[in-house]
Amino acid sequence: xxxxxxxxxxVAVEEGTTILEAAEKLGIKIPxxxxxxxxxxxxxxxxxxxxxxxxxxxVPACVAPVAEGMVVRTNTPAVIKARKLILELILSxxxxxxxxxxxxxxxxxxxxxxxxxxxxxxxxxxKTSYPIDDSSPAIVRDPRKCVLCRRCVSVCTNIQTVNAIxxxxxxxxxxxxxxxxEKLANVECVQCGQCSLVCPTAAIHEVDDTQRVWEALAxxxxxxxxxxxxxxxxxxxxxxxxxxxSIVTGQLVAGLRRLGFDxxxxxxxxxxxxxxxxxxxxxxxxxxxxxxxMITSCSPGWIKFAEHFxxxxxxxxxxxxxxxxxxxxxxxxxxxxxxGIDPANIFSVSIMPCTAKKYECTRPEMKSxxxxxxxxxxxxxxxxxxxxxxxLDITNLPEEEYDPPLGxxxxxxxxxxxxxxxMEAALRTVYEVVTGKELPxxxxxxxxxxxxxxxxxxxxxxxxxxxxxxxxxxxxxxxLDKIRAGEADYHFIEIMCCPGGCIGGGGSPIPxxxxxxxxxxxxxxxxxxxxxxxxxHENPAVQELYKEFLEKPLGHKSHxxxxxxxxxRSNYPSEEC
Amino acid sequence: xxxxxxxxxxxxxxxxxDKIIDPYRGQPGGLIQVLTRAQELIGYLPKWTLIRIAKxxxxxxxxxxxxxxxxxxxxxxxxxxxKISVCAGTACYVKGTxxxxxxxxxxxxxxxxxxxxDSRFTLEIVRCIGACGLAPAMIIDGKDVHGRLEPEQIPxxxxxxx
Numbered sequence: 091x092x093x094x095x096x097x098x099x100x101v102a103v104e105e106g107t108t109i110l111e112a113a114e115k116l117g118i119k120i121p122x123x124x125x126x127x128x129x130x131x132x133x134x135x136x137x138x139x140x141x142x143x144x145x146x147x148x149v150p151a152c153v154a155p156v157a158e159g160m161v162v163r164t165n166t167p168a169v170i171k172a173r174k175l176i177l178e179l180i181l182s183x184x185x186x187x188x189x190x191x192x193x194x195x196x197x198x199x200x201x202x203x204x205x206x207x208x209x210x211x212x213x214x215x216x217k218t219s220y221p222i223d224d225s226s227p228a229i230v231r232d233p234r235k236c237v238l239c240r241r242c243v244s245v246c247t248n249i250q251t252v253n254a255i256x257x258x259x260x261x262x263x264x265x266x267x268x269x270x271x272e273k274l275a276n277v278e279c280v281q282c283g284q285c286s287l288v289c290p291t292a293a294i295h296e297v298d299d300t301q302r303v304w305e306a307l308a309x310x311x312x313x314x315x316x317x318x319x320x321x322x323x324x325x326x327x328x329x330x331x332x333x334x335x336s337i338v339t340g341q342l343v344a345g346l347r348r349l350g351f352d353x354x355x356x357x358x359x360x361x362x363x364x365x366x367x368x369x370x371x372x373x374x375x376x377x378x379x380x381x382x383x384m385i386t387s388c389s390p391g392w393i394k395f396a397e398h399f400x401x402x403x404x405x406x407x408x409x410x411x412x413x414x415x416x417x418x419x420x421x422x423x424x425x426x427x428x429x430g431i432d433p434a435n436i437f438s439v440s441i442m443p444c445t446a447k448k449y450e451c452t453r454p455e456m457k458s459x460x461x462x463x464x465x466x467x468x469x470x471x472x473x474x475x476x477x478x479x480x481x482l483d484i485t486n487l488p489e490e491e492y493d494p495p496l497g498x499x500x501x502x503x504x505x506x507x508x509x510x511x512x513m514e515a516a517l518r519t520v521y522e523v524v525t526g527k528e529l530p531x532x533x534x535x536x537x538x539x540x541x542x543x544x545x546x547x548x549x550x551x552x553x554x555x556x557x558x559x560x561x562x563x564x565x566x567x568x569x570l571d572k573i574r575a576g577e578a579d580y581h582f583i584e585i586m587c588c589p590g591g592c593i594g595g596g597g598s599p600i601p602x603x604x605x606x607x608x609x610x611x612x613x614x615x616x617x618x619x620x621x622x623x624x625x626x627h628e629n630p631a632v633q634e635l636y637k638e639f640l641e642k643p644l645g646h647k648s649h650x651x652x653x654x655x656x657x658x659r660s661n662y663p664s665e666e667c
Numbered sequence: 668x669x670x671x672x673x674x675x676x677x678x679x680x681x682x683x684x685d686k687i688i689d690p691y692r693g694q695p696g697g698l699i700q701v702l703t704r705a706q707e708l709i710g711y712l713p714k715w716t717l718i719r720i721a722k723x724x725x726x727x728x729x730x731x732x733x734x735x736x737x738x739x740x741x742x743x744x745x746x747x748x749x750k751i752s753v754c755a756g757t758a759c760y761v762k763g764t765x766x767x768x769x770x771x772x773x774x775x776x777x778x779x780x781x782x783x784x785d786s787r788f789t790l791e792i793v794r795c796i797g798a799c800g801l802a803p804a805m806i807i808d809g810k811d812v813h814g815r816l817e818p819e820q821i822p823x824x825x826x827x828x829x
Binding site for chain 1: 714715717718719721722727728729730731732733736737
């Protein structure tokens with residue numbers, strides 16, 4: 091242990107601890123900007139400078155390790171003056187558009203400026219003039235607002251191993267972007283939006299589609315329906331001030347009705363349906379010697395990643411569409427028929443914890459109903475904004491139920507929101523379908539949690555089913571490289587693009603960190619336990635759907651509406667000059 | 668192996684580039700060496716070479732481009748046969764860097780960072796070259812120092828480089 095003094099208080103910490111962490115133990119919060127625990131620890135912005143007795147210059151607390159007998163002062167007039175100066179320099183190249191900025195009141199730079207009482211910026215000079223990149227249907231880059239903290243680069247490179255953006259040029263001209271400042275839509279960016287989740291400002295943010303939804307809601311000729319992803323009911327509360335992990339399912343439904351949606355449905359319904367189709371696909375592949383291991387296909391960021399970086403492994407992907415797109419295809423066919431509504435007049439909205447879903451719904455093959463199956467995807471953040479605009483504090487609304495039939499679901503559908511949930515839901519169903527017996531214990535706890543790669547063998551009748559579960563694309567690589575090397579003997583793999591699964595998706599409320607992810611995961615399993623039905627094959631609305639419409643799993647209609655194909659892509663542009 | 672297929676006649680260059688790359692295949696750490704030698708070969712680093720190098724070393728194009736644009740030594744645009752480096756160190760700056768640049772600009776019609784259409788000269792601004800006593804100064808082709816520059820001398824100096 092190392093003992094040091096910070097602001098006249100003694101503290102003992104492990105060797106290798108930083109000054110920032112040691113101060114935290116004393117309840118002293120040293121301000122930071124570029125620092126992001128576990129993701130970006132590079133001491134770039136210098137906001138966290140402190141005085142260390144005997145040191146020639148200020149020391150950045152986020153990267154400086156403690157030393158025995160060290161005497162640190164975090165709040166002397168000189169330190170505060172230095173921090174103000176640093177802030178003023180950052181602000182001297184920042185568009186002062188706070189009032190019209192998407193991150194207004196949820197911006198780390200704005201918070202610092204407020205905390206340090208910056209009321210004027212003494213420095214005037216050239217401003218960064220790189221153009222805004224709004225080429226992607228999911229993510230906008232606005233380099234004018236970039237503070238060059240490199241959090242996005244770290245998350246894209248180290249966590250997701252996509253490497254779609256990097257610092258280029260140098261000094262004042264430094265730009266965080268794809269090579270040659272190419273547009274995001276044209277490169278190997280998987281649209282996961284983890285960059286938008288960690289950006290301290292609005293230099294990277296989701297495409298805002300709320301206006302399109304307001305317009306549809308106001309159009310008397312449109313029948314506007316909405317589906318809510320499993321993770322959103324444990325997220326949306328946070329956007330209006332509720333504690334992380336608050337479950338707001340019933341209030342979310344009530345809020346959506348008050349916004350004017352004609353029907354409030356649930357992606358959990360098609361999550362259950364996914365289990366039936368995907369479970370049968372897995373059994374079929376095992377029986378007929380099909381390509382194994384089979385990998386889940388719910389996560390559109392993961393799909394795009396596979397297309398760019400592992401195109402040779404595409405036959406391993408389940409052909410099932412994601413629950414969002416299954417829902418979209420059924421809403422404008424099955425539901426339209428059942429309700430006697432012309433699908434041309436149905437406007438289908440989905441609420442997702444995800445930016446990649448915005449991209450997914452625009453993929454050219456996602457038009458099985460003859461129309462664009464899902465018209466607009468809103469992230470949890472955007473829905474929070476709509477509630478605010480409508481003056482709805484949903485946490486104070488009475489709970490309401492989803493509309494039948496596409497709003498009926500089970501706990502199995504709900505747990506899709508957490509890493510390991512799809513696997514657990516599949517096991518609950520596959521076990522009972524194969525053995526014909528009731529599961530003695532429905533909770534497959536080995537599937538749960540934040541561990542990057544989870545592995546297990548589950549006995550299903552005579553068959554020991556080997557499974558793997560990964561979250562975050564860097565972890566996915568570990569398992570995918572094993573498959574490539576012929577060293578993987580799994581039957582079934584769940585891959586989720588974002589750390590923690592969808593509850594940590596790129597469209598989640600900001601902030602999202604490990605602690606908050608864990609709270610949301612707890613909430614997902616609490617919600618599962620609350621449900622009367624917890625196995626997908628017991629969902630009566632899904633059973634009815636097969637009876638009335640689809641006929642059987644993997645049948646002709648299923649293939650037409652619920653299954654898809656993938657496109658080989660490259661992770662480099664062509665060499666033509 | 669894929670080669671440049673746009674009909675630009677780079678096939679022979681591609682082969683030579685691959686010879687430079689080969690010892691470093693799968694080794695991201697070889698990037699600077701490969702970029703340096705590729706620039707020696709071609710004179711600058713066109714986009715297709717960066718892509719080819721990224722693929723071979725196992726790096727993203729972003730990583731390669733980031734390095735190539737960080738170091739002033741690398742150029743992504745064609746360079747002239749002769750490089751004019753005008754010193755903008757403190758002494759030269761005070762004594763007339765702007766005059767030197769303006770005169771060259773007037774004579775050759777190029778801004779710093781640009782190359783003349785006949786590929787004869789590339790103009791660039793550099794930091795202190797350590798010839799403060801000769802300010803304002805410039806170096807041509809990295810070796811010939813021309814100091815105490817007066818506007819009317821400059822065209823004559825440039826004439827010496829064909």
